[in-house]
Amino acid sequence: MSFMYDEEIDGPLPTVDRADLATALRAGAPELEILTELEDLRPFECDGLAAYRTVPLLVVLPSTVYEVRAVLQIAAARGVPVVARGAGTGLSGGAMPLEKGILLVMAKFNRILEVDPHACIARVQPGVRNLAISQAVAQHDLYYAPDPSSQIACSIGGNIAENAGGVHCLKYGLTVHNILKLDMLTIDGELITLGADAFDSPGFDLLALFTGSEGMLGVVVEVTVKLLPKPQSVKVLMASFDDVACAGGAVADIIGAGVIPGGLEMMDNLSIRAAEDFVHAGYPVDAEAILLCELDGSQDDVEEDAERVGALLREAGATELRVARDEAERQRFWAGRKNAFGAVGRISPDYYCMDGTIPRRQLPRVLKEIARLSDEFSLKVANVFHAGDGNMHPLILFDANKPGEMDRAEALGGRILELCVEVGGSITGEHGVGREKINQMCVQFNSDEIEYFHAIKAAFDPSRLLNPGKNIPTLHRCAEFGKMHVHHGKLSFPELERF
Amino acid sequence: MSFMYDEEIDGPLPTVDRADLATALRAGAPELEILTELEDLRPFECDGLAAYRTVPLLVVLPSTVYEVRAVLQIAAARGVPVVARGAGTGLSGGAMPLEKGILLVMAKFNRILEVDPHACIARVQPGVRNLAISQAVAQHDLYYAPDPSSQIACSIGGNIAENAGGVHCLKYGLTVHNILKLDMLTIDGELITLGADAFDSPGFDLLALFTGSEGMLGVVVEVTVKLLPKPQSVKVLMASFDDVACAGGAVADIIGAGVIPGGLEMMDNLSIRAAEDFVHAGYPVDAEAILLCELDGSQDDVEEDAERVGALLREAGATELRVARDEAERQRFWAGRKNAFGAVGRISPDYYCMDGTIPRRQLPRVLKEIARLSDEFSLKVANVFHAGDGNMHPLILFDANKPGEMDRAEALGGRILELCVEVGGSITGEHGVGREKINQMCVQFNSDEIEYFHAIKAAFDPSRLLNPGKNIPTLHRCAEFGKMHVHHGKLSFPELERF
Known part of the structure; x- marks a missing residue:
């Protein structure tokens, strides 16, 4: 089943004349930048899920809240769908355009509208880059904690849409834990404030509901983020293992012992070698797996935790243990991890990056099963991931020019995500559902649960104009997916019978 | 405007015969305990908001998920409203019964169904007491972090309904940050699982939406909570101030300096004297305000933070600084704070406990304005609160037997909550909206925002059978409240005009 929008399965869309729509937009917002020529539209045909491309009907680049409102109101009046886009770095196709829709580029x-170092908050516009926030507040020894690998480019608005995480989310939480308040426009152009400057807000928690909703409920126009004081001290340990499952076990040991590292990342042999060839991080190329464990906090605390973690790693079977001697080596250790995707891109014509989450204690079992599936599908899989929070990123290596390999990679990816669900995890960690996981949502949730998602969607956007076809599958799609889908007799959904 | 359910303002309810309903329930769930006699119903006529009482139509005490489902399905079929109740300790009347409704006592x-010390989670039923979780996992050196003052009695299900906090929520978050997954039954008796064993779940964040929804979306039947390792070391500092605003300023200084205390509490002179008379905590009875600051973590960290905090407190104008010398003194320091409400109850026939939240930097301004309002209304106000997160608990002292005092106390309470909204805060911190704050919701939110709450409610419970009249006011109620309500020309709502 294709990732592309399918009107029969995902719902019909009206056919709208591009020139007519552009004329209406110009009348409603005379200063609005509107792109309608194919050569201008082409750069927006995909986001970070680059294997799937659609040229949008047209692109608008508003610069004021009034312009965003005008676009939404005109779209609502004409029944034209709207896909909002931040920096276009998303990996699940959440900002993939519709050929019959407006792409709203923020x-x-x-x-950056305001920094209040005393209250540890910043008020910013949604198109501000994630890293730009930390750079702007560095003078106050503060930073914004969530740090997706794309943080140099990705925008805070996109981070909210996908509830982005990153290396540090194990200790400091996801985007939803690091924002206080946001202003958003509904499809009707109403301005709604979610959350508050205070730490809690009465009524239903719409701020959390909105975060991760992938542009389906409204368009963010302003956000207040929380800032954290920079840790006094940071230390990175690298442990080598000759068995992947042992490395997985060590992760559970560390967390179970009550240490919450700033980051706890794992790479398998294939990733280690690819990264080492690419950035010369100093990784042990013979190891079956490495763990990178970053500890941050006060100097004494970091020293103490480093000793405990070192002992736990050795007990878990680490064959070598190294501590980054200085900041330069620490940066090198991380450079390998942060460039792992790019490094794998050098050794394979194509790769498919998965993003499943599992309970930590299931790591050894799931890693073994992925190795078995890799054999079964005759496709290599490199494992690079946020081990501490059980957020896996298996990279499936394939060559799209070889007949059938892309389909096989998709099928293997689906099996890996179903495995995640089977062990009590979920089909996405931090990349979101977008277009990519739309079918797997039918595995994660039963039709009752999906109906509640649609009911919530309808509460904000009854005409389904905001980013249709993403995040929440239609029941028709799940029915079609069920027909073609073999359940392996293992998947279980919560039923009353277990009580 | 009264706190009692008013069918004209809150929506009509059908009149149901008690005996008929009991017969139907007995037929649907033969083992179900059902109370129908007035003497049995009386103990359930209120929760912790004891000033307002209603005898329910009948009470059911199910002991299985099947029985809960039977009750909900029978209620849905007959259009009878259902109010779920945990331990009945809630302070905003969230579990206040309806004379035409079923009270579902959990x-x-x-x-406690399962403790997994390795994964740091526990799976429990909703009627388990908050403190019982920490007691059950203490053998593993773990604990459950949220600690409302009622933790010895309140249930985790009620904590979820109100998104309960406590002294430690400044550092460790509210209930929503400390639960992973829950199973709930909808009004139609469908079992829905929200969240996952993994750290994130795809689709809309229904777990966060549900937490704090005050029993309006479904009934929790099982919950998986996160457990934290007990801190190695704990220390409490007590600082005295001869000016309340200075104490408020010190709070912002501490947080602004990057120290996140385990707890940071403030009491004013009236509370100090009441508490000292009651529990002999060793408080300085001449101080205008005290701050209690608890630091937890590794031994070295706590020592270091204690020095920094001590210096900051002195700079902020502390006249005396004491560190609890041992565990016994630490417990005494906290005993005064934890019994402050009871202590105030000894010096006044009645008191009305408020629960507003404000941005920390507004503490000095708001404390001054509360003092002014106290004079204006000729009612004493004792201030006891979670200063670190700006969660205020002004206690308004009054005598219900003196004509007009209760109305004046309510009016003063309303003014204090509006003041919270005015400075960018909210009308509730951790006690919830329930019945008590239903009118103030009309101040916090505009009618567009309230319509979205209703639309979400309708997605789960279109017939409004689950806890009607709580949490989200009808637009009719807000219109009535607006008529009687003087806005003081100061309240502002987010409008597009500010952009």
Whole structure:
């Protein structure tokens, strides 16, 4: 079943004349930048899920809240769908355009409006880059904690849409834990404030509901983020293992012992070798797996935790243990991890990056099963991931030019995600559902649960104009998916019978 | 405007015959305990908001998920409203019964089903007491972090309904940050699982939406909570101030310096004297305010933070600084704070406990304004609160037997909550909206925002059978409240005009 929008399965869309729509938008917002020529539209045909491309009907780049409102109101009046886009770095196709829809690019909303170092908050526009926030507040020894690998480019608005995580989310939480308040426009152009400057807000928690909703409930126009004081001290340990499952076990040991590292990352042999060839991080190329464990906090605390973690790693079977001697070596250790995807891209014509989450204690079992599936599908899989929070990123290596390999990679990816669900995890950690996981949502949730998602969607956007076809599958799609889908007799859904 | 359910303002309810309903329930769930006699119903006529009482139509005490489902399905079929109740300790009347409704008491769901010390989670039934979780896992050196003052009695199900906090939520978060997954029954008796064993779940964040929804979306039947390792070391500092605003300023200084205390509490002179008379905590009875600051973590860290905090407190104008010398003194320091409400109850025939939240930096301004309002209304106000997260608990002292005092106390309470909204805060911190704050919701939110709450409610419970009249006011109620309500020309709502 294709990742592309399918009107029969995902719902019909009206056919709208591009020139007519552009004329209406110009009338409603005279200063609005509108792109309608194919050569201008082409750069927006995909986001970070680059294997799937659609040229949008047209692109708008508003620079004021009034312009965003005008676009939404005109779209609502004409029944034209709207896909909002931040920096376009998302990996699940959440900002993939529709050929019958407007692509609303928020890139011009790039101002940091206010920094209050005393209250540890910043008020920013949604197009501000994630890293730009930390850079702007570094003078106050503060930073913004969530750090997706794309943080140099990705925008805070996109981070909210996908509830982005990163290396540090194990200790400091996801985007939803690091924002206080946001202003958003509904499809009707109403301005709604979610959350508050205070730490809690009465009524239903719409701020959390909105975070991770992938542009299906409204369009963010302003956000207040929390800032954290920079840790006094940081230390990175690298442990080598000659068995992947042992490395997985060590992760559970560390967390179970009550240490919450700033980051706890794992790479398998294939990733280690690819990364080492690429950035010369100093990784042990013969190891079956390495763990990178970053500890942050006060100097004494970090020293103490480093000793405990070192002992736990040795007990778990680490064959070598190294501590980054200085900041330069620490940066090198991380450079390998942060460039792992790019490094794998050098050794394979194509790769498919998965993003499943599992309970930590299931790591050894799941890693073994992925190795078995890799054999079964005759496709290599490199494992690079946020081990501490059980967020796996298996990279499936394939060559799209070889007949059938891409389909096989997709099928293997589906099996890995179902495995995640089977062990009590979920089909996405931090990349979101977008278009990519739309079928797997039918595995994660039963039709009753999906109906509640649709009911919530309908509460905000009854005409389904905001990012249709993403995040929440239609029941029709799940029925079709069920027909073609073999359940392996293992998947279980919560039923009353277990009580 | 009264706190009692008003069918004209809150929506009509059908009149149901008690005996008929009991017969139907007995037929649907033969083992179900059902109370129908007035003497049995009386103990359930209120929760912790004891000033307002209603005898329910009948009470059921199910002991299985099947029985809960039977009750909900029978209620749904007959259009009878259902109010779920945990331990009945809630302070905003969230579990206040309806004279035309079933009170669903979850007290028999009191089993801890599973503790997994390795994964740091526990699976429990909703009627389990908050403190019982920490007691059950203490052998593994773990604990459950949220600690409302009622933790010895309150249930985890009620904690979820109100998104309960406590002294430690500044550092460790509210209930929503400390649960992973829950199973709930909808009004139609469908079992829905929200969240996952993994750290994130795809689709809309229904777990966060449900937490704090005050029993309006479904009934929790099982919950998986996160457990934390007990801190190695704990230390409490007590600082005295001769000016309340200075104490408020010190709070912002501490947080602004990057120290996140385990707890940071403030009491004013009236509370100090009441508490000292009651529990002999060793408080300085001449101080205008005290701050209690608890630091937890590794031994070295705590020592270091204690020095920094001590210096900051002195700079902020502390006149005396004491560190609890041992565990016994630490417990005494906290005993005064934890019994402050009871202590105030000894010096006044009645008191009205408020629960507003404000941005920390507004503490000095708001404390001054509360003092002014106290004079204006000729009612004493004792201030006891979670200063670190800006969660205020002004206690308004009054005598219900003196004509007009109770109305004046309510009016003063309303003014204090509006003041919280005015400075960018909210009308509730951890006690919830329930019945008590239903009118103030009309101040916190505009009618567009309230319509979204209703639309979400309708997605789960279109017939409004689950806890009607709580949490989200009808638009009719807000219109009535607006008529009687003087806005003081100061309240502002987010409008597009500010952009």
